[in-house]
Amino acid sequence: MTLVQGAREFVAPGVDLVALAPELILVAVISGVLLIDLMLPQDKKGLMMPVSALGLLAALGATLFLVGDVRITLSGMFVVDSFAVLFKVIFLLAALLTLALSHDYLKDDEIHHGEYYFLLLCSLLGMMTIASSRDLVAIFVSLELISLPSFVLVGLRKRDLKSNEAALKFFLFGVLSTAIMLFGMSLVYGVTGQTSLVGIASSLTQFPPLREVAILSILFILVGFGFKISAFPFQWWVPDTYEGAPVPIAAFLSVASKTAGFVGLLQILFIGFLGLADIWRPFLAAVAVLTMTFGNLVAIQQKHIIRLLAYSSIGQAGYILIPLAVVGVGTPELNAIAFQASIVYLLIYAFMETGAFACAIAYGRRGGGYFVSDYAGLSARSPGLAIAMTMFLFSLAGIPPLAGWAAKFFVFRALIDGGAYWLAAIMAINTVIALFYYAAVPRQMVFAAPTETRRIEIPWMLSSAIALSAIVVVLIGILPDIFGALARAAAGG
Amino acid sequence: MHQYVFVVIGVLMAIAAVRLVTTKNVVHGALYLLMVLAGAAAIFILLLAEFVGWVQVLLYIGAVVVLLLFGLMLTRAPIGRTALDNQSRALAALVAGAIFAMTSMVLVRAFDGQMIDFSQTLTVRTLGGVLFTKYVLPFEVVSVLLLAALVGAVVLAKRDE
Amino acid sequence: MPEGYFGDYFTFGMFAGLVVVLVGGTLLLARLVRPRVDKDEKLSTYECGVDPIGGGWTQSTVRYYIFALLFVIFDVEAVFLFPWATVFEEIGIFAFIEMMIFIAILGLGLVYAWRKKVLEWI
Numbered sequence: 001m002t003l004v005q006g007a008r009e010f011v012a013p014g015v016d017l018v019a020l021a022p023e024l025i026l027v028a029v030i031s032g033v034l035l036i037d038l039m040l041p042q043d044k045k046g047l048m049m050p051v052s053a054l055g056l057l058a059a060l061g062a063t064l065f066l067v068g069d070v071r072i073t074l075s076g077m078f079v080v081d082s083f084a085v086l087f088k089v090i091f092l093l094a095a096l097l098t099l100a101l102s103h104d105y106l107k108d109d110e111i112h113h114g115e116y117y118f119l120l121l122c123s124l125l126g127m128m129t130i131a132s133s134r135d136l137v138a139i140f141v142s143l144e145l146i147s148l149p150s151f152v153l154v155g156l157r158k159r160d161l162k163s164n165e166a167a168l169k170f171f172l173f174g175v176l177s178t179a180i181m182l183f184g185m186s187l188v189y190g191v192t193g194q195t196s197l198v199g200i201a202s203s204l205t206q207f208p209p210l211r212e213v214a215i216l217s218i219l220f221i222l223v224g225f226g227f228k229i230s231a232f233p234f235q236w237w238v239p240d241t242y243e244g245a246p247v248p249i250a251a252f253l254s255v256a257s258k259t260a261g262f263v264g265l266l267q268i269l270f271i272g273f274l275g276l277a278d279i280w281r282p283f284l285a286a287v288a289v290l291t292m293t294f295g296n297l298v299a300i301q302q303k304h305i306i307r308l309l310a311y312s313s314i315g316q317a318g319y320i321l322i323p324l325a326v327v328g329v330g331t332p333e334l335n336a337i338a339f340q341a342s343i344v345y346l347l348i349y350a351f352m353e354t355g356a357f358a359c360a361i362a363y364g365r366r367g368g369g370y371f372v373s374d375y376a377g378l379s380a381r382s383p384g385l386a387i388a389m390t391m392f393l394f395s396l397a398g399i400p401p402l403a404g405w406a407a408k409f410f411v412f413r414a415l416i417d418g419g420a421y422w423l424a425a426i427m428a429i430n431t432v433i434a435l436f437y438y439a440a441v442p443r444q445m446v447f448a449a450p451t452e453t454r455r456i457e458i459p460w461m462l463s464s465a466i467a468l469s470a471i472v473v474v475l476i477g478i479l480p481d482i483f484g485a486l487a488r489a490a491a492g493g
Numbered sequence: 494m495h496q497y498v499f500v501v502i503g504v505l506m507a508i509a510a511v512r513l514v515t516t517k518n519v520v521h522g523a524l525y526l527l528m529v530l531a532g533a534a535a536i537f538i539l540l541l542a543e544f545v546g547w548v549q550v551l552l553y554i555g556a557v558v559v560l561l562l563f564g565l566m567l568t569r570a571p572i573g574r575t576a577l578d579n580q581s582r583a584l585a586a587l588v589a590g591a592i593f594a595m596t597s598m599v600l601v602r603a604f605d606g607q608m609i610d611f612s613q614t615l616t617v618r619t620l621g622g623v624l625f626t627k628y629v630l631p632f633e634v635v636s637v638l639l640l641a642a643l644v645g646a647v648v649l650a651k652r653d654e
Numbered sequence: 655m656p657e658g659y660f661g662d663y664f665t666f667g668m669f670a671g672l673v674v675v676l677v678g679g680t681l682l683l684a685r686l687v688r689p690r691v692d693k694d695e696k697l698s699t700y701e702c703g704v705d706p707i708g709g710g711w712t713q714s715t716v717r718y719y720i721f722a723l724l725f726v727i728f729d730v731e732a733v734f735l736f737p738w739a740t741v742f743e744e745i746g747i748f749a750f751i752e753m754m755i756f757i758a759i760l761g762l763g764l765v766y767a768w769r770k771k772v773l774e775w776i
Contacts, residue, residue, distance in 0.1 A: 010622035010741055012748030013629060027637065027759075034644070034762055038769040077630040115648045122641040129634055141631040145638045152645030158653070191603065213603040216596065538663060548733050556726040563722045566714040614659050621737025625749050632734070632752065636759040643727045643763040647772055650716050650723070 016073035019080045021062040022088060023128050029055030030121045037114025048117045053099055055121075059128075060092045076196060078132045083490040086343075087131040087263050090350055094256040095124045097354045100465040101248035101361055108365065111156045111246060119149035120252065127260040134271060136185045136195045139264050143181075143228065146260050147174050150253060154245040166244025173227055173237040181224020187217040188272075197272035204275050211279070218273060218280050222287070225268075228261025230254075231321060232290040235314045239302075242310040247364065250306060251357035254313040255350050262320060262346055269324065270339060277327045277335075285325035289426050292318025296433045305360050305370050308437060312396060313353060315434060320345045322427060323411050326418025334418050336491045341414035343487035348395075348407040348476055355469030356392040359385060362458045362466065375441055377450025385456060388466050390442040395473045397438035398431050403473045406480030495611070498539055506532035519565050527558045541614045720772050724764075731760050 017024070032055065033048050040047065063085055071080040098120065106113055126145030133139045151174060155167025189195060191213055192203035204214075226234035242250035273280060295315030302308040323341040326334060362385060363378070364370045379386040395404035408431065415424040458466075476483055509528035516522050530553040537546030624632060699706045734756065742749050767773050 010626045010745050012745050013626055015748075030637070031759070031762055034766060038765060074630050075627045077627065112648055115644055118644060119641060122637055125637055126634070129630065133630070135631075137628060137631045138634070141634045141638065145634055145641065148638060149641045149645060152641075152649060155649060158649065210599075210603050212599040216599050541659065543659075544737070552726070552729055552733060556722070556729045560719070560722040560726050563714065563719045566712075567716060567719055568713070611660075616740075617737050618740040621739075621741040622744070624734075624737055625741055625745055625752055629752060633755060633759075636756040639727050639730060640759050640763045643724065643760075644766055646723050647720055647767060647770060650720055651770065651772055652716060 013075035013077075014073060016071050019066065019069075019071035019073045019078065021065070022059040022092075023125065025055060025059045025062055026121065026125050026128060029059070030118060030125065033117050033121060034114065037118065045113065048113060049099065049103055052117050052121060053096065056092055056096050056099070056124075060089065060096075063088045063092065077135055077138055078129075079134050080132055082492065083267075084131040086347075086486055086490045087259065088128050090259060090347060091124060091127040091131065091256055094252070094259070094350055094354065095120065097358070097465045097468070098248050098252045098256070100461040101251055101354075101358055102246075103461050104459040105246065105248050105361060105365060109157065109246065116153065116156060116246075119153050120249075123147075123149040123153070123252075123257070127256055127263075130260050130264050133264075134197045134267065136188065136197070136200070136268075136272075139268065140182065140185060143224070143260075143264060144178065146257055147178065147228070150249070150257060153249045154241055154253075156249075157244075157246060160244070162244035163246075164244075166241040169237045170241040173234065177224050177227035177234055180220050184217045184220025184223070187213065187220065191217070197267060200272040201275060204273070208275075214276050214279050218276065219283065221268065222265075222280075222283065225261050225265040226287065229258050229265065229317050229321070230291075230314050231287050231317055232294045232314070235291065235294070235317075238314055239307045239310040242313075243304060243306050247306060247357065247361050247370075250310070251354055251361075254309070254357070255353050258313065258317065259346050259350060262342065266339065266342065269327075270335070274327075274335070275329060277329050281325055281327060284321060285420075285423060288318045288322035288325055289423065290318075291315070291321060292427065292430045296430050296437075299437045300433070302437065303372055305364070305372055305375070305441070308372065308441075309353070309356055309360065312434070312437070315430065316345075316349055316353070316396065318430070319408065319411055319427065320349065322423055323414040323418075325423055326414060326420050328418075334414075336488075337417055338414045339491045340484070340487040341410040343490055344410045344480070344483045345407040347483045347486065348403045348473075351469045351472040351476075352392050352395040352402075352404055355388065355466060355473060356396065358462060358466045358469060359389040359392060362462050363389075363456060368456065372441055372444055373448075375444040376448035378445040380450055381453060382456040382458075385458065385466075386442075386445045388470055390445065391470060391473060393438045393441055395477070397435050399435075401474075401477045403476035403480070406477055406483070409480070410484070495539060495609075499536065502532050502535045502539070506536075520562070523558060523561050523565060526561070527554055530554050530558070540609065541611065543614060544617045544620055545615075717772070717775065720767075724767060727760065727763060731757065 029052060033052055036048050036051060037045060066080050066085050068082070069080060069085075070082075072078070073080075099117075102116070102120075106116060123146050126142045126147075126149075130139055130142035130146065133142055151167055151171045154170050155163055157163035188200060191209045192200045192207075194200045194203050223234065225231075227237075230238045242254065245253065269277075269280065292315045295311050295313070295318060299308055299311035299315060302311055320342050323338040323345075327338050328334065360370065363375070363382075368374050368378075375389075378389070391402060395402035398404045398408040408427075411427065412424055415421075415427065506529050509525045509532065513522050513525035513529060516525060530549060534546045534549035534554070537543075537549055735753070738749060738753050742753075
């Protein structure tokens with residue numbers, strides 16, 4: 001069939017290669033890593049780690065090149081703005097830190113290295129695309145690309161029953177919640193006839209849907225994201241999965257993957273469903289309160305450091321979620337403040353959580369253990385590690401002048417500006433409860449008698465990851481406006 | 494006429510679906526699943542989404558169920574009720590029933606009285622046109638997703654040397 | 655006789671019905687005319703004439719599973735080729751590049767399976 005020129009119904013969209021550069025580099029790195037694993041002899045396979053790291057740095061450079069730009073390409077499917085760039089940088093940094101955490105961990109574990117790096121980078125690619133996606137289909141596919149490699153990564157320690165259990169739980173929860181979310185998205189499409197978030201927003205204001213349909217579709221979509229961000233009541237998989245997974249992967253899940261979930265959720269809520277804020281606000285308030293309370297209460301009883309961090313990360317998800325409970329339809333300034341508060345918390349959380357996991361790995365792999373009681377007398381054995389761990393935990397608890405305090409400050413300000421005093425009160429109570437378990441580890445480290453006196457050797461990659469996170473946690477604690485300004489720029493987009 | 498066909502297919506699917514979760518033989522379960530999927534394909538065709546319907550046949554009936562059967566055959570003794578059943582059927586039925594009642598009520602209220610325009614079929618060409626212009630990004634992301642799925646499944650299933 | 659979209663499927667349905675009737679009818683006819691012997695031995699599994707022991711279930715090797723899996727992945731790829739073929743000419747070189755990237759990435763999967771020796775039988 002030959003068609004007359006000009007009578008074409010479908011025209012190829014424009015492609016902005018600069019806007020796509022970070023993702024394209026990442027795809028090249030993914031292929032490269034896979035080919036190294038497949039083609040090179042066993043002794044050259046050590047190349048995978050430096051190639052991945054350099055590739056991530058290149059992608060980071062390409063992303064930083066886009067700072068300040070607004071580019072829309074692939075028929076509006078792919079948007080690069082301050083929001084997207086900010087989170088891409090965070091994802092790339094989180095992945096780099098995860099690589100640093102993994103390198104020595106992998107050496108003493110019977111994990112397939114090639115697949116490990118490959119799957120990690122695939123998951124990262126999903127995070128990169130979700131930051132630029134302003135369309136339900138693209139968001140859904142990106143979310144799948146984030147989750148699917150993580151299921152496998154969690155189960156990579158095939159001989160370990162705990163790893164199998166972790167992967168299976170993660171997988172079953174994941175597919176179920178994804179299916180429910182997809183049903184919700186199909187409802188939205190059925191009502192609006194649109195998949196792009198902007199189109200959905202305008203269609204929703206022009207033809208307001210039946211209240212029940214709106215509630216149902218938002219609830220269903222929240223299920224999918226609730227799973228990703230480990231919000232109550234979709235958090236059951238978290239502790240078992242983190243405990244059974246390779247620890248760097250647990251860190252990756254609790255930082256990068258969770259942030260990606262929030263990125264998708266924030267876009268859907270703020271671009272697509274802002275007009276329905278009155279409907280989703282109460283649900284989010286309830287979910288946030290339950291999430292933080294559950295996480296913090298259960299964390300108190302934990303004896304295992306990874307499980308403790310898992311429950312703590314559930315609690316933290318509640319803090320990130322709660323500013324959204326003041327978002328309203330006709331209050332753009334307040335919405336911007338709430339949006340910013342969530343973003344600032346996410347940014348700070350990424351570094352303090354990574355730092356805490358890095359310390360746990362540094363100690364756990366090198367003669368220590370993963371139980372809180374194993375930390376007895378660490379301050380005498382390795383003062384540096386003990387100080388770093390204490391710092392990250394205190395930051396997570398929100399003790400000034402560390403960054404976690406600034407994060408909480410932003411959230412409290414949003415809640416008080418929005419007049420949600422009772423939510424602020426609940427969060428304050430939660431912060432106090434959380435102090436109990438965050439302080440439990442430092443208490444062991446300082447006041448309990450050590451069972452061993454050997455110093456702990458930390459490989460340089462791990463210690464630089466710890467150092468980087470520590471610098472950020474201290475710096476942002478003193479100058480929180482650095483992240484505040486970044487978040488303001490992102491909110492402006 | 495469409496309604497009658499729809500009701501027949503729907504009832505068959507519902508019966509197969511109930512048998513799927515109640516049968517004691519997992520292989521029979523997989524075959525009931527096949528019936529449910531065939532019903533879904535028929536409904537797609539009935540709703541003028543011809544291509545999607547046949548993709549359903551090709552992929553789900555032709556490939557996924559086969560994969561599922563092979564997966565079942567990897568296991569040791571899958572026939573008969575085993576201890577794996579966690580005995581909370583009543584609760585599960587209650588939750589499922591409640592969700593079903595809620596969604597169907599909402600859907601009926603939302604789309605009540607709307608008619609399907611049976612004169613417009615969704616051609617493969619329209620689908621292809623939209624997929625390869627507007628939805629390029631998801632399409633390419635899917636390729637990486639499939640690759641990751643392949644690698645992940647192989648690494649988990651493969652026997653280690 | 656209805657025409658058009660549903661007409662085609664009506665014809666299809668008639669033939670499908672015919673298949674069911676023919677096969678079912680033949681089996682029914684056979685059942686009516688053949689002699690019946692009700693004995694336990696007749697219902698048991700034939701295993702070289704020896705009495706069978708245990709169930710009929712055998713555990714299959716994981717290779718079948720991996721093959722089925724590869725089949726699913728490349729089946730999905732094939733499905734995308736149909737809509738692509740219908741608009742390929744209209745969209746032009748862009749569609750070509752798109753599909754080549756898609757196939758190349760999935761091709762890596764085939765290379766992976768090959769190098770990891772899961773394609774070898776034994």
